[in-house]
Amino acid sequence: MPLFIKTYNIMPESHNTAPLGPLFRLKREEKGLLIRQVAAVTELDQAVISRIENGDRLPTREQVVKLAALYDLDQKEIIARWMAEKVVKDYKSEYLVISCDSYEIVNDKVTFSMRFSQDEGKKKKGKGKGKA
Secondary structure, eight states: OOOOOOOOOOSOTTSOOSOHHHHHHHHHHHTTOOHHHHHHHHTOOHHHHHHHHTTSSOOOHHHHHHHHHHTTOOHHHHHHHHHHHHHHHHHTTSOOOOOHHHHHHHHHHHHHHHHHHHHHHHHHHHHTOSOO
């Protein structure tokens, strides 16, 4: 019996899927910054920044947030790209097939989580209002 695999692209095509390291290097060079200057501002080691830019090391979430802020990059997009790189790095040696049912479960959980986060944000904004 033939095996049919349905694939899904969960990120819009507009998202650039190039590795983060070269992107961070490009942004640093566009701003005319030296690695030591980036290290001073972000409180990261120069060697760590160099290894990230060269693709020898995947940054931590905290490092991604610091670099994205310094380079004026969209934090949500950069975190999404970082997470994708992390999944690929962690599972690249395994054969991974997501069935249609698994995809729907993941999609439902992500949708619920996003909706829940938005509802919580609205509640927090509303708490400050009321009787004075």
